[in-house]
Amino acid sequence: MPVTIDYYLSLNSPWTYMGSGPFAEIARRYGATVNVKPCKFGPIFEQTGGLPLPKRSPQRRAYRQMELKRWREVRGIPLNLEPKYFPCDDLAATRLVIAAKLQGKDAHLLSLEFGRAIWERKESLADAAVMSAAAQRAGLDAAALRAGGPPDGELDALYEQYTQDALNAGVFGAPSYVLPSGEIFWGQDRLELLERALKMQA
Numbered sequence: 001m002p003v004t005i006d007y008y009l010s011l012n013s014p015w016t017y018m019g020s021g022p023f024a025e026i027a028r029r030y031g032a033t034v035n036v037k038p039c040k041f042g043p044i045f046e047q048t049g050g051l052p053l054p055k056r057s058p059q060r061r062a063y064r065q066m067e068l069k070r071w072r073e074v075r076g077i078p079l080n081l082e083p084k085y086f087p088c089d090d091l092a093a094t095r096l097v098i099a100a101k102l103q104g105k106d107a108h109l110l111s112l113e114f115g116r117a118i119w120e121r122k123e124s125l126a127d128a129a130v131m132s133a134a135a136q137r138a139g140l141d142a143a144a145l146r147a148g149g150p151p152d153g154e155l156d157a158l159y160e161q162y163t164q165d166a167l168n169a170g171v172f173g174a175p176s177y178v179l180p181s182g183e184i185f186w187g188q189d190r191l192e193l194l195e196r197a198l199k200m201q202a
Contacts, residue, residue: 003180003201004033005194008166009111010041010174011090011097011125014068017115018075019175019188024108026191030198036107037162038094041174044163048172071189078120085124090114093125096135096142098158099149109138 005027009016027034045052053061065081072079093114101107113134117123123130128142135142149155169178177185177194185194 006178008176013174016175020112039163084122088124089126095155
């Protein structure tokens with residue numbers, strides 16, 4: 001039976017972006033379906049004991065930079081350690097990802113291209129032209145996605161629902177990959193363990 005993996009992500013997260021491509025490859029290898037669920041990690045942090053980046057200690061912020069540098073080399077991604085627009089307002093982009101999902105489009109690839117805009121191209125997702133170009137790179141049309149999707153209010157309600165789903169699943173950080181068994185893999189550095197679990201189920 002094909003496995004469905006719930007994919008909890010934040011478009012602003014460098015870790016989400018860094019793991020997005022490798023995760024897609026793993027899902028393809030094992031015939032897994034990726035259920036993309038963008039969610040709000042501010043409320044999740046509040047309820048699970050996490051801290052937003054500006055409130056973390058200098059030591060933790062410095063270590064984060066060190067890990068970003070290490071992992072961009074491991075993944076071979078030209079990620080900017082201090083992008084020009086971070087964090088940026090990603091609400092409109094998140095709505096597009098949810099709209100793509102509802103329309104049966106590749107919401108995962110779209111989320112990857114939005115991450116590329118922030119972390120490689122030093123662009124802001126608050127810019128409509130940036131969103132359109134990212135969608136085009138993913139083989140999608142941003143205007144058509146907006147026109148074919150439900151109203152913003154319904155998309156925002158789903159955004160809230162995915163956030164609650166994350167909390168109910170025990171998720172506390174992005175990205176998180178959750179198997180039907182409820183097993184959580186937090187962070188792109190756990191992808192090898194996720195693949196191991198899928199291999200055991202194959």
